[in-house]
Amino acid sequence: xxxxxxxxxxxxxxxxxxxxxxxxxxxxxxxxxxxxxxxxxxxxxxxxxxxxxxxxxxxxxxxxxxxxxxxxxxxxxxxxxxxxxxxxxxxxxxxxxxxxxxxxxxxxxxxxxxxxxxxxxxxxxxxxxxxxxxxxxxxxxxxxxxxxxxxxxxxxxxxxxxxxxxxxxxxxxxxxxxxxxxxxxxxxxxxxxxxxxxxxxxxxxxxxxxxxxxxxxxxxxxxxxxxxxxxxxxxxxxxxxxxxxxxxxxxxxxxxxxxxxxxxxxxxxxxxxxxxxxxxxxxxxxxxxxxxxxxxxxxxxxxxxxxxxxxxxxxxxxxxxxxxxxxxxxxxxxxxxxxxxxxxxxxxxxxxxxxxxxxxxxxxxxxxxxxxxxxxxxxxxxxxxxxxxxxxxxxxxxxxxxxxxxxxxxxxxxxxxxxxxxxxxxxxxxxxxxxxxxxxxxxxxxxxxxxxxxxxxxxxxxxxxxxxxxxxxxxxxxxxxxxxxxxxxxxxxxxxxxxxxxxxxxxxxxxxx
Amino acid sequence: xxxxxxxxxxxxxxxxxxxxxxxxxxxxxxxxxxxxxxxxxxxxxxxxxxxxxxxxxxxxxxxxxxxxxxxxxxxxxxxxxxxxxxxxxxxxxxxxxxxxxxxxxxxxxxxxxxxxxxxxxxxxxxxxxxxxxxxxxxxxxxxxxxxxxxxxxxxxxxxxxxxxxxxxxxxxxxxxxxxxxxxxxxxxxxxxxxxxxxxxxxxxxxxxxxxxxxxxxxxxxxxxxxxxxxxxxxxxxxxxxxxxxxxxxxxxxxxxxxxxxxxxxxxxxxxxxxxxxxxxxxxxxxxxxxxxxxxxxxxxxxxxxxxxxxxxxxxxxxxxxxxxxxxxxxxxxxxxxxxxxxxxxxxxxxxxxxxxxxxxxxxxxxxxxx
Numbered sequence: 001x002x003x004x005x006x007x008x009x010x011x012x013x014x015x016x017x018x019x020x021x022x023x024x025x026x027x028x029x030x031x032x033x034x035x036x037x038x039x040x041x042x043x044x045x046x047x048x049x050x051x052x053x054x055x056x057x058x059x060x061x062x063x064x065x066x067x068x069x070x071x072x073x074x075x076x077x078x079x080x081x082x083x084x085x086x087x088x089x090x091x092x093x094x095x096x097x098x099x100x101x102x103x104x105x106x107x108x109x110x111x112x113x114x115x116x117x118x119x120x121x122x123x124x125x126x127x128x129x130x131x132x133x134x135x136x137x138x139x140x141x142x143x144x145x146x147x148x149x150x151x152x153x154x155x156x157x158x159x160x161x162x163x164x165x166x167x168x169x170x171x172x173x174x175x176x177x178x179x180x181x182x183x184x185x186x187x188x189x190x191x192x193x194x195x196x197x198x199x200x201x202x203x204x205x206x207x208x209x210x211x212x213x214x215x216x217x218x219x220x221x222x223x224x225x226x227x228x229x230x231x232x233x234x235x236x237x238x239x240x241x242x243x244x245x246x247x248x249x250x251x252x253x254x255x256x257x258x259x260x261x262x263x264x265x266x267x268x269x270x271x272x273x274x275x276x277x278x279x280x281x282x283x284x285x286x287x288x289x290x291x292x293x294x295x296x297x298x299x300x301x302x303x304x305x306x307x308x309x310x311x312x313x314x315x316x317x318x319x320x321x322x323x324x325x326x327x328x329x330x331x332x333x334x335x336x337x338x339x340x341x342x343x344x345x346x347x348x349x350x351x352x353x354x355x356x357x358x359x360x361x362x363x364x365x366x367x368x369x370x371x372x373x374x375x376x377x378x379x380x381x382x383x384x385x386x387x388x389x390x391x392x393x394x395x396x397x398x399x400x401x402x403x404x405x406x407x408x409x410x411x412x413x414x415x416x417x418x419x420x421x422x423x424x425x426x427x428x429x430x431x432x433x434x435x436x437x438x439x440x441x442x443x444x445x446x447x448x449x450x451x452x453x454x455x456x457x458x459x460x461x462x463x464x465x466x467x468x469x470x471x472x473x474x475x476x477x478x479x480x481x482x483x484x485x486x487x488x489x490x491x492x493x494x495x496x497x498x499x500x501x502x503x504x505x506x507x508x509x510x511x512x513x
Numbered sequence: 514x515x516x517x518x519x520x521x522x523x524x525x526x527x528x529x530x531x532x533x534x535x536x537x538x539x540x541x542x543x544x545x546x547x548x549x550x551x552x553x554x555x556x557x558x559x560x561x562x563x564x565x566x567x568x569x570x571x572x573x574x575x576x577x578x579x580x581x582x583x584x585x586x587x588x589x590x591x592x593x594x595x596x597x598x599x600x601x602x603x604x605x606x607x608x609x610x611x612x613x614x615x616x617x618x619x620x621x622x623x624x625x626x627x628x629x630x631x632x633x634x635x636x637x638x639x640x641x642x643x644x645x646x647x648x649x650x651x652x653x654x655x656x657x658x659x660x661x662x663x664x665x666x667x668x669x670x671x672x673x674x675x676x677x678x679x680x681x682x683x684x685x686x687x688x689x690x691x692x693x694x695x696x697x698x699x700x701x702x703x704x705x706x707x708x709x710x711x712x713x714x715x716x717x718x719x720x721x722x723x724x725x726x727x728x729x730x731x732x733x734x735x736x737x738x739x740x741x742x743x744x745x746x747x748x749x750x751x752x753x754x755x756x757x758x759x760x761x762x763x764x765x766x767x768x769x770x771x772x773x774x775x776x777x778x779x780x781x782x783x784x785x786x787x788x789x790x791x792x793x794x795x796x797x798x799x800x801x802x803x804x805x806x807x808x809x810x811x812x813x814x815x816x817x818x819x820x821x822x823x824x825x826x827x828x829x830x831x832x833x834x835x836x837x838x839x840x841x842x843x844x845x846x847x848x849x850x851x852x853x854x855x856x857x858x859x860x861x862x863x864x865x866x867x868x869x870x871x872x873x874x875x876x877x878x879x880x881x882x883x
Contacts, residue, residue, distance in 0.1 A: 091590030
């Protein structure tokens, strides 16, 4: 049996699963220290399902903790950046285009050294060990121990980043080092930014992972635990302590993966309606479609594997104004249980409309009987149109598509949506996030530029597939379960040799004892 | 004469994105570089063509190479200055002003960086009034300006000057091979022109046009006014089509990203489809059925711009993907691209569409591109 946990801003959800079956689930408030909220949720779950802690084989956890630390500029460590690429890249040094307050919060230092590669693997200039050692000593003398290392074209050849890391590790005692090629893709600034964010979160990650570990140990759960990444795959707890940045935006991914599992669909539109906002995303072959443009997190440009999600202001707590009719984007949020009419409050919310229209049965129905019937109908239609418009924007081809509704706010919608070929409302929809975490697989990705004049296309693809599969096995996947889930080929303009960027992603089931 | 502010840069980058017609490269990095120079106390001055003496020497400064490499191997910063210096050294005379090779995309910002680093003014003009994939596709060369001498430099300090090539096409081929050897990113200063020549041949006021487009887009966004209408008002263009991208195909041929897109109409265009062929930049737009292009709506050298319907954000041909909600605009090009000499190089036939006749988009005098 395994447990999935989703630590959200409002609620901590937990589910217990055996194979493909959901045995039980709970929702409890998220606490300030996170770990006691996890303890509360798990205690309730184990009590309700009457399962002994030692029957748990694995715990999978989704958390927004690290994203929020960057967004809120708290608990970030001082971080130094070493970029390998001189004489190139000097015009745009590290931290260029970062928000001032985040730079102050990180209070970092940046260094440029010689080295880096051309697109075809030739060196730009030779590495100089004494130059690198000198930089490492400056970092040590500045009292900084979190270090990000980036190199020009390191995704094509990571050797220089690794070499610089060895020198830094030798000179800076206790250094926590983040290498850009392990974190991001082609695009030096964006990849370096991700490495810097990773480095500045690495001390916090160590502490958080320990507190999760303590919470589980306190309940007698000795199973290994994993944390979900933004691409819907898992990393081990030790791995998270080294790569916290890969948890960014794992929330929408988990809810979409949970929706895929609960509906049994691999290709569908997922609508996750929360308390304040709704997210619409697209499942392609069981995984969220990824955004293709640079995504800013906390004001910093990144090129993460982020799900392509359209958010809009509709949720169970959305304020409803009647003249003229308007739903959201303001919301009573987590105060819905005291402020909505049906709960004895004074605010007309989307939930009140749903109850008045007979779509939902929560709170006290008598408190919304006085609402004008025509207004209620108009509001229901308006909410439905908000969802329909967003679905239509996100779908990839004309024609109706299956739609999966998840999240606590799906009571706002009836059983008909234009553009939907079928509507799925799984009973466990309120905890789709935690289920998404529980069923997450392990994954591996290759993203590289091949010259198709030098290597035939089929051979290049085969090489990329084999490497991606190898990475999945190294993560602990069951060998038979490994499959290629995404292959993307992008011909590159103005490059010789028919250069093509090939991205292959493979996933597999985690081997559980 | 005006001095470029960080705020101007923001607007120029947006306008240059629209005038890039799907290509031209992302101005983001150039904008960051330039903003940093302004922050360090450098100044970039833009002057109109009337402010340059007839016998003064002028050169274009532009980046050459693969955009995908450009986002990885960032510039050292000295390259634009070195390119101009290499040219001056070769001709033994000072260059007095710089000019954009193409106002579309990243090369709108490059001369400003060179201007800031060399202290030379940048002319409010360019050689295309848009973006094109190859350097010989310039009003300067259609009118007989020799393309050499030309200086090509890289971030390592290599400076190569082409003393003479038989034509611009040959220079393009040689320079591109060298550019690959330099790591697929190089800085180019060429040709050497007189003030008299740029006054006669350059497309006028295009840098300020880019800025005005950007200003209009930002003002519309701030007041929640329709962004597309704001762009049309400044450029004198028309909205060809609104709809959703339903198919994008790409192939690489000869180092260029070629492809076709199909958009399905919505609103007034419901029931019809738009087809666009592109080679880095958008080339030809047809209205038709789902699988068959039928009626030509616009073609090179007129500008075909694909923008995101709500935000008005220009979409480059590399960013095209299924599901995007787009409005397709057509903007009349400069009259200097409509001469027989120009059409021989940048008309539909020159891009491989001999069956597409060039029908110029109607143009209001005094509006849009010179």
